[in-house]
Amino acid sequence: MKIVAAKKILKANDQLAAENRARLDAAGVFCLNVVGSPGSGKTTLLEALFAQLKDRLKPAVIEGDIAGSIDSERMERIGVPVVQINTEGACHLDANMIASALKEIELKGIDLLAIENVGNLVCTAGYDLGERLRIVVLSTSEGDDKARKYPAIFQGSHAMLITKTDLLPHTDFDLERIAADFKRLAPEGAVFQVSAVRGDGIAEAADWLADKCRGN
Ligand SMILES: Nc1nc2c(ncn2[C@@H]2O[C@H](COP(=O)(O)OP(=O)(O)OP(=O)(O)O)[C@@H](O)[C@H]2O)c(=O)[nH]1
Numbered sequence: 001m002k003i004v005a006a007k008k009i010l011k012a013n014d015q016l017a018a019e020n021r022a023r024l025d026a027a028g029v030f031c032l033n034v035v036g037s038p039g040s041g042k043t044t045l046l047e048a049l050f051a052q053l054k055d056r057l058k059p060a061v062i063e064g065d066i067a068g069s070i071d072s073e074r075m076e077r078i079g080v081p082v083v084q085i086n087t088e089g090a091c092h093l094d095a096n097m098i099a100s101a102l103k104e105i106e107l108k109g110i111d112l113l114a115i116e117n118v119g120n121l122v123c124t125a126g127y128d129l130g131e132r133l134r135i136v137v138l139s140t141s142e143g144d145d146k147a148r149k150y151p152a153i154f155q156g157s158h159a160m161l162i163t164k165t166d167l168l169p170h171t172d173f174d175l176e177r178i179a180a181d182f183k184r185l186a187p188e189g190a191v192f193q194v195s196a197v198r199g200d201g202i203a204e205a206a207d208w209l210a211d212k213c214r215g216n
């Protein structure tokens with residue numbers, strides 16, 4: 001019985017996600033779902049990408065957190081329109097939450113809607129939000145075995161952004177190992193190596209994202 005119920009929830013989520021996607025497509029808004037562990041660098045990466053893209057794209061953000069509005073305040077500080085979702089314990093966003101948040105966003109004039117999911121490599125994998133693209137953020141301090149241990153989240157992602165490359169000299173993180181594991185799980189997936197604090201690799205990742213927004 002429980003398995004059937006879980007399937008029903010996911011089916012209902014898929015339906016709502018399709019509606020979100022249709023709504024965003026109709027408004028000409030490209031939607032990006034950013035997933036990764038707590039502290040992997042998702043917000044810092046978005047800040048760096050938005051700075052790089054400021055003359056090319058007008059972004060908005062939905063921030064998903066269990067509690068608080070720290071990341072939304074960061075977005076407000078850089079002038080990006082933002083809606084905060086507090087999941088109050090849930091370890092992932094779902095399409096219904098996004099549908100509610102969309103009611104609070106003026107989509108006119110927005111090119112890119114980035115959704116920063118709740119920091120989690122497990123639960124976020126099962127929920128389509130209505131995005132066109134999903135990127136998984138993995139920092140060099142988390143270990144290069146994560147694609148083997150949490151394959152689902154890597155499998156469904158269009159790109160893996162390896163963050164905090166400035167810390168590489170202080171870790172045993174093997175870039176080749178994680179890239180090979182990701183390629184096995186997502187053969188078409190792109191891989192970027194970035195340091196958001198130093199700016200390394202941000203231009204390449206931003207160009208790729210801008211291309212995707214243009215439908216390339
Ligand atoms: N050295 C280094 N630190 C970074 C980099 N990117 C982010 N950080 C630091 O990592 C910590 C977490 O960064 P956030 O961007 O808040 O991480 P997050 O994934 O958004 O975290 P949650 O939203 O809590 O899941 C902060 O102290 C950042 O300054 C980087 O490229 N290099």
Ligand SMILES: [Mg+2]
Binds near residue numbers: 042043071
């Ligand atoms: Mg964050």
